[in-house]
Amino acid sequence: MQSIQSEGYPVIFENSIPELVKFVEQGNYSRFFILTDENTGEHCLPIVQTALAHLDNFDIIEVNAGEENKNIDFCVGVWKMLIDFGADRKALMINLGGGVITDMGGFVASTYKRGIDFVQVPTTLLSQVDASVGGKTGVDVDGIKNIIGTFTQPRAVFMADEFLHTLPPRQILSGLAEMLKHGLIVDRQYWDTLKTSDLSLPSTELIHRSVEIKNEIVLQDPHEKSIRKALNFGHTIGHAVETWSLLNDKDPLTHGEAIAIGMICEAWLSNQKTDLPDNELIEIIEVLGGLYPHYQITEESLPTLLEHMQKDKKNLNGNINCTLLTNIGQYSIDNICFADELCDSLRYYAAL
Amino acid sequence: MQSIQSEGYPVIFENSIPELVKFVEQGNYSRFFILTDENTGEHCLPIVQTALAHLDNFDIIEVNAGEENKNIDFCVGVWKMLIDFGADRKALMINLGGGVITDMGGFVASTYKRGIDFVQVPTTLLSQVDASVGGKTGVDVDGIKNIIGTFTQPRAVFMADEFLHTLPPRQILSGLAEMLKHGLIVDRQYWDTLKTSDLSLPSTELIHRSVEIKNEIVLQDPHEKSIRKALNFGHTIGHAVETWSLLNDKDPLTHGEAIAIGMICEAWLSNQKTDLPDNELIEIIEVLGGLYPHYQITEESLPTLLEHMQKDKKNLNGNINCTLLTNIGQYSIDNICFADELCDSLRYYAAL
Structure with missing residues (x-):
C-alpha cells in the first residue's frame, strides 16, 4: 500500500517497523529516545524494542497513560529526562503510543532546545487516523484540551496494523x-x-x-x-x-x-x-x-x-x-x- | 533612521511608540495583551499605556522581574491568564520588557492555541541588541538557560530609546x-x-x-x-x-x-x-x-x-x-x- 506524502514527510503503511529501523539507522542521530506509556510499554514497545535491539544508542522514557496526564507537568518531566540523558540537538524522539503520546511527545520535541527531530508511531486507531497528519502538537492546561502546542511536522509516521490487534473494542x-x-x-x-x-x-x-x-x-x-x-x-x-x-x-x-x-x-x-x-x-x-x-x-x-x-x-x-x-x-x-x-x-x- | 528588515518583519527605530499604536490599530486583532514585569511596569508601561489609552480592548499581564522567574511555571501562569481573559487566536501579545519578558512572552505566544501574533518592545539595551532579531524564544528549566523554546518570529519590533534613559549603568x-x-x-x-x-x-x-x-x-x-x-x-x-x-x-x-x-x-x-x-x-x-x-x-x-x-x-x-x-x-x-x-x-x- 502506497505511503501518503504529507507536508514534507511520508506516512508509511507497509513494512512499517523495518522502515522505522532503517530510518533510525540512516538518520545520523546522536541518540534516540522512545517515549511511551505503560499500556504501550506492555503491548507495543516489545515489538519495536526487538526490532531496534542491535542499536545501543537509545533510552526509553515511560510516562503514565491517560489524557489526564497530557499536561505541562509531564512535559517538564520529559524535558528533564532529556537533559539528564544528555540529549543534544541531533537527538531523535520516537513517539510510540496513542494520541496523548504523539501530541505531547511532539510538543516536547518541538520545544526541546528549540526543536529536535521526532517521528510518530501511533499505536491506536484514533491516533493513526487523527494524529498522524496535520502537524498539531499539544498539551492540556486546566483540563482545556490542547490549549498549548505548536504546528510542527514529524520527520515520518509509521503505521503498523499489528498494534491494533491488542486494542480493546x-x-x-x-x-x-x-x-x-x-x-x-x-x-x-x-x-x-x-x-x-x-x-x-x-x-x-x-x-x-x-x-x-x-x-x-x-x-x-x-x-x-x-x-x-x-x-x-x-x-x-x-x-x-x-x-x-x-x-x-x-x-x-x-x-x-x-x-x-x-x-x-x-x-x-x-x-x-x-x-x-x-x-x-x-x-x-x-x-x-x-x-x-x-x-x-x-x-x-x-x-x-x-x-x-x-x-x-x-x-x-x-x-x-x-x-x-x-x-x-x-x-x-x-x-x-x-x-x-x-x-x-x-x-x-x-x-x- | 531606517528600519531593519528581518525574517518577514521590521525592526523600527524611529517614532517607535506611534508606530506601535498604528500597528495595533490597523492589525484587526480581537484583543491585545501587554506582558510586562514590575520594573518595566513602573518605568516604561506608563509611556505605552498613555499612547494606547484611546483603545479599550487590552489587558495588562504583570509578572515578577528577574531571570529566576523565566521558567515554565510562569508560562503556565500567563497561559492561564490568557485563557481567563478569553484570548482567542486573533489576540496579540505585546512583550514590553527586557530579555526575560521578550523570550518568555515570545514562547508563551508561540505556543498558546498553537501560536498567536506577538510584537517585541525591548526596554533594556541588552534586549534591544540581543533579543530583537533572530526569532529565538525560550525559558529555563532547572536553571538551564533557554533549554525550552521555539524559533518563532514576532510581527514587528519597536525600539524606543526613551526606555534606556531610566536604566541603571x-x-x-x-x-x-x-x-x-x-x-x-x-x-x-x-x-x-x-x-x-x-x-x-x-x-x-x-x-x-x-x-x-x-x-x-x-x-x-x-x-x-x-x-x-x-x-x-x-x-x-x-x-x-x-x-x-x-x-x-x-x-x-x-x-x-x-x-x-x-x-x-x-x-x-x-x-x-x-x-x-x-x-x-x-x-x-x-x-x-x-x-x-x-x-x-x-x-x-x-x-x-x-x-x-x-x-x-x-x-x-x-x-x-x-x-x-x-x-x-x-x-x-x-x-x-x-x-x-x-x-x-x-x-x-x-x-x-
Whole structure:
C-alpha cells in the first residue's frame, strides 16, 4: 500500500517497523529516545524494542497513560529526562503510543532546545487516523484540551496494523468516530462503505483512505485558517462533553464516544441551520446510535458544557463557532451557534 | 533612521511608540495583551499605556522581574491568564520588557492555541541588541538557560530609546557586552568605534549597527546550523558563569558581566587554539577589564562550571563546543574544547 506524502514527510503503511529501523539507522542521530506509556510499554514497545535491539544508542522514557496526564507537568518531566540523558540537538524522539503520546511527545520535541527531530508511531486507531497528519502538537492546561502546542511536522509516521490487534473494542470505536467524520464532511461514498463494513477492526484500506482525506484537507490549510476547520465537525460540542466526562465520570468517555455525541448534536444543528435534510439527520443518528452507547446529559450540566465550549480554541470574538453539514459529504465552516441552540441540540440528544 | 528588515518583519527605530499604536490599530486583532514585569511596569508601561489609552480592548499581564522567574511555571501562569481573559487566536501579545519578558512572552505566544501574533518592545539595551532579531524564544528549566523554546518570529519590533534613559549603568553595561561581541566576531571597525565612544549611553546609531550585524548573521542561518554559532562567542563559558552566579550569589552577575568574563576566557582559548594574536588578546582584556569589574572564580567552582557547560544546547556528541576568534573581527565556529583547556582559561581569568 502506497505511503501518503504529507507536508514534507511520508506516512508509511507497509513494512512499517523495518522502515522505522532503517530510518533510525540512516538518520545520523546522536541518540534516540522512545517515549511511551505503560499500556504501550506492555503491548507495543516489545515489538519495536526487538526490532531496534542491535542499536545501543537509545533510552526509553515511560510516562503514565491517560489524557489526564497530557499536561505541562509531564512535559517538564520529559524535558528533564532529556537533559539528564544528555540529549543534544541531533537527538531523535520516537513517539510510540496513542494520541496523548504523539501530541505531547511532539510538543516536547518541538520545544526541546528549540526543536529536535521526532517521528510518530501511533499505536491506536484514533491516533493513526487523527494524529498522524496535520502537524498539531499539544498539551492540556486546566483540563482545556490542547490549549498549548505548536504546528510542527514529524520527520515520518509509521503505521503498523499489528498494534491494533491488542486494542480493546472501545478503543477501536474511538478511532472509528473520526473515520466516520471524514466520510460525513467530504466523502459520502466513504461513509457508505464504512456503514456496510465489518467495523470490529477496520481494514488497512479503510484507515489509509481516512488518512488520505485528512491529509488532503490539512495540506490545503496547515494552520487552520479556513477549510481545515471542516475537521472540527462534532468537536465543538464533543470536546465539551469529553472535558465534562473527564472531570466527572469514574470511567470517562473515550474521545470517539464524545465526538459521536458531538456529531449527533451538530447534525441536529445542521438540520436547523444549514439545511441538512431530515433523512440524512436520521441516517447519522441511526449509524452512530447503533455503534455508540447513549450517554446521559442532564439539564444541570448544560451551563458547564457551554462554559467549556466558550473556551474552545476555534472561537473568535467571543462567538462559539461550529462546523456543520449541508449534506452528508459536504461541510460548512464558521457557523456561529448561540447558547440556546447549543443547549437545544444537547437536549435533543438527551431525549433520543 | 531606517528600519531593519528581518525574517518577514521590521525592526523600527524611529517614532517607535506611534508606530506601535498604528500597528495595533490597523492589525484587526480581537484583543491585545501587554506582558510586562514590575520594573518595566513602573518605568516604561506608563509611556505605552498613555499612547494606547484611546483603545479599550487590552489587558495588562504583570509578572515578577528577574531571570529566576523565566521558567515554565510562569508560562503556565500567563497561559492561564490568557485563557481567563478569553484570548482567542486573533489576540496579540505585546512583550514590553527586557530579555526575560521578550523570550518568555515570545514562547508563551508561540505556543498558546498553537501560536498567536506577538510584537517585541525591548526596554533594556541588552534586549534591544540581543533579543530583537533572530526569532529565538525560550525559558529555563532547572536553571538551564533557554533549554525550552521555539524559533518563532514576532510581527514587528519597536525600539524606543526613551526606555534606556531610566536604566541603571550596570544594565547599560550588560547590553554593551553583546555590542562589543558583535564587533569582535565580524566587524573590527565597529569594535574600534565602540572602544573610543562614550559608552555611558550608546547612541542609537551604535545600537542600530549592532542589530544590523546580528540580523545579517541570523538571516543566513535562522536555525543555528552553522554561521549563527558565531554569536555564541563568549557564551559557552559566560552562560556557565552566569548560571553559577545566579545559583550562588546574593547579587548575581548580569548577563553582560558574565559574557564579558566568557569573552576574556574564550579570547585566551582563541590565542591558544585558533591563533588570535597576543596583542589582540591583550587589547580585548584591556577593553573589557576597563569596563567590567573583576569577578572571583575559585578553583573549587571549576567542576560545577564544567557541568553547566556540558549541558549547553550547542554541544554535540557530548563535546563542548566553542566559537573562538582568529582575529578581532573574525570568528571560527565548532572548536571542541576539552575540560583542561576550559579550566585553564578560567584560571587565566582568575589570575588577571
